[in-house]
Amino acid sequence: MKKIPLWLDMETSAFPKLEGDDECDVLIIGGGIAGVTVGYFLSQSHKKVILVDGARIGRGVTGHTTAKITSLHHLLYRDLSEKLGEDTARSYGRANQEAIDLIEEIVRKENIDCHFARNRMSVYAEAEGDTDHPREEAEVAAKLGLPASYLEQSELPFGIAGAVSFDHQAQFHPLKYLSALAEIAARSIEIFENSRAVALDEGDLVRVEFENDSVVRAKAVVLATHYPFYDKKGGLFARLIPDRDYALAIKPETRVDGMYISSAAATYSIRPYQDLLVVGGVTHRPGTVSDTEGCYRKLEEYMHERVGIAEIRYRWSTQDNFTADRMPYIGPISQDTPNIYVATGFNGWGMSNGTMAGKLIADLVEGKENSYEKTFDPSRFSLRVEGGRLLSHSWETAKEFASGKFGGTVDLKEIREGEGGVVEYGGDKISVYRDENGKLHGVKPQCTHMGCIVSWNNAEKSWDCPCHGSRFDYTGKVIQGPAAKNLERTKVDDSL
Ligand SMILES: Cc1cc2nc3c(=O)[nH]c(=O)nc-3n(C[C@H](O)[C@H](O)[C@H](O)COP(=O)(O)OP(=O)(O)OC[C@H]3O[C@@H](n4cnc5c(N)ncnc54)[C@H](O)[C@@H]3O)c2cc1C
Numbered sequence: 023m024k025k026i027p028l029w030l031d032m033e034t035s036a037f038p039k040l041e042g043d044d045e046c047d048v049l050i051i052g053g054g055i056a057g058v059t060v061g062y063f064l065s066q067s068h069k070k071v072i073l074v075d076g077a078r079i080g081r082g083v084t085g086h087t088t089a090k091i092t093s094l095h096h097l098l099y100r101d102l103s104e105k106l107g108e109d110t111a112r113s114y115g116r117a118n119q120e121a122i123d124l125i126e127e128i129v130r131k132e133n134i135d136c137h138f139a140r141n142r143m144s145v146y147a148e149a150e151g152d153t154d155h156p157r158e159e160a161e162v163a164a165k166l167g168l169p170a171s172y173l174e175q176s177e178l179p180f181g182i183a184g185a186v187s188f189d190h191q192a193q194f195h196p197l198k199y200l201s202a203l204a205e206i207a208a209r210s211i212e213i214f215e216n217s218r219a220v221a222l223d224e225g226d227l228v229r230v231e232f233e234n235d236s237v238v239r240a241k242a243v244v245l246a247t248h249y250p251f252y253d254k255k256g257g258l259f260a261r262l263i264p265d266r267d268y269a270l271a272i273k274p275e276t277r278v279d280g281m282y283i284s285s286a287a288a289t290y291s292i293r294p295y296q297d298l299l300v301v302g303g304v305t306h307r308p309g310t311v312s313d314t315e316g317c318y319r320k321l322e323e324y325m326h327e328r329v330g331i332a333e334i335r336y337r338w339s340t341q342d343n344f345t346a347d348r349m350p351y352i353g354p355i356s357q358d359t360p361n362i363y364v365a366t367g368f369n370g371w372g373m374s375n376g377t378m379a380g381k382l383i384a385d386l387v388e389g390k391e392n393s394y395e396k397t398f399d400p401s402r403f404s405l406r407v408e409g410g411r412l413l414s415h416s417w418e419t420a421k422e423f424a425s426g427k428f429g430g431t432v433d434l435k436e437i438r439e440g441e442g443g444v445v446e447y448g449g450d451k452i453s454v455y456r457d458e459n460g461k462l463h464g465v466k467p468q469c470t471h472m473g474c475i476v477s478w479n480n481a482e483k484s485w486d487c488p489c490h491g492s493r494f495d496y497t498g499k500v501i502q503g504p505a506a507k508n509l510e511r512t513k514v515d516d517s518l
């Protein structure tokens with residue numbers, strides 16, 4: 023078994039590191055599906071565009087997804103219609119349905135070999151008592167003009183009680199798609215990798231500083247970094263909630279052709295890829311579970327019981343950002359910063375939402391009309407819809423985590439080879455990892471984003487922050503934002 027995403031087991035074109043200072047019309051920060059799609063559309067304009075990624079193009083969350091391209095986003099439309107009204111729910115559904123067609127159009131036009139294929143997507147209930155919601159979802163979605171129906175049977179090798187199902191959805195290989203899109207865009211825009219943005223100053227010319235001290239000044243900046251690292255406007259640190267999930271690529275005992283996700287709050291997903299099934303599930307807030315090996319075991323057990331596992335070929339985990347009203351934030355980050363755009367909060371559905379965001383932001387930058395501008399405007403805020411959940415789930419917990427109540431400390435001697443933990447050392451708390459050779463690696467446990475205490479993730483061997491989901495490798499290097507700076511290293515006596 024390889025401990026990497028199935029999608030990342032391939033070579034992709036490398037782009038250079040940003041060196042020196044520059045000026046441009048549009049600076050896109052982040053080369054996932056949102057950022058690269060903006061870059062692709064703007065490559066057709068006459069603007070000078072620079073796209074930078076802190077790591078490699080497509081190897082962030084987009085390279086760790088399960089890549090179902092669908093407008094059936096779990097059980098959403100009934101609740102969206104009730105809380106935000108039918109018009110908003112219709113607009114959301116149409117935007118995502120159009121995004122599926124847009125991906126297909128790009129794949130055909132650019133001749134991209136990424137195994138794009140149309141497929142049916144279903145959300146299934148296993149228990150008879152749980153069918154009301156899928157049934158209502160099918161009714162509401164059909165009324166909104168989506169290709170919805172209610173099924174009582176499926177081709178899954180285990181019994182279901184009922185399912186809401188959308189026809190003509192799709193699936194693909196996300197890295198093959200995204201790396202091809204980046205190569206096409208790179209004919210007209212500049213792309214840089216391994217260039218992390220660390221600071222931003224607002225202005226008519228936005229100034230962005232990178233970790234190697236390079237500076238780019240741009241008339242417009244797009245924050246497509248998954249979780250935005252800049253939040254002096256928009257209050258997104260209090261409005262985005264990260265959740266982590268686990269995935270396996272398995273050789274199943276029984277073939278499954280459709281795409282599925284379970285209807286329960288603790289979701290499990292299944293989709294085919296060639297002779298494999300890509301399956302996912304087991305959610306928790308990052309940094310709140312140290313035994314993440316146990317999460318893989320739980321996912322394995324669920325799939326063993328239902329589809330049978332002949333072999334596990336790959337395993338990986340990743341996280342996405344969730345919003346209280348279940349709609350992404352796409353557009354100017356605030357009303358008084360019209361030249362700083364953001365695309366985030368895809369609620370686990372970034373293939374369609376990220377594609378739609380790419381087109382929407384490219385249109386806004388070019389001053390073109392786009393009928394979805396209002397629907398996804400980050401400046402929307404309804405205290406009724408967002409207020410309660412955010413205050414309880416995000417801000418209060420963040421304060422608690424910031425005070426270090428979560429996790430506690432362990433005795434340094436208890437940390438075995440290949441393990442990590444927060445310990446008391448020399449009168450301070452430090453985070454320590456003991457490598458396979460017994461060498462100790464110490465870092466300060468205060469997250470460089472806003473100071474919450476990081477905790478150990480034993481499967482990925484990383485330090486994860488419970489507040490906004492930043493992650494660092496065992497040497498303290500940033501793997502995932504919003505933190506832009508590495509954890510401070512600190513020396514620990516190897517003889518202990
Ligand atoms: C387990 C799981 C399964 C999923 N399955 C599906 C699915 O089936 N269908 C679906 O539609 N969605 C799915 N999603 C959601 C989807 O994968 C994401 O919403 C989407 O990939 C996010 O894309 P992005 O472009 O916003 O982020 P990313 O792909 O993470 O791109 C952001 C990029 O920004 C870069 N970056 C970050 N900080 C900086 C910085 N300071 N400077 C420079 N660069 C920076 C990163 O290196 C990264 O490459 C799933 C999510 C999870 C967690």
Ligand code: FES
Pocket residue numbers: 469470471472473474487488489490491492503504505
């Ligand atoms: S991610 Fe915000 S404090 Fe760590």
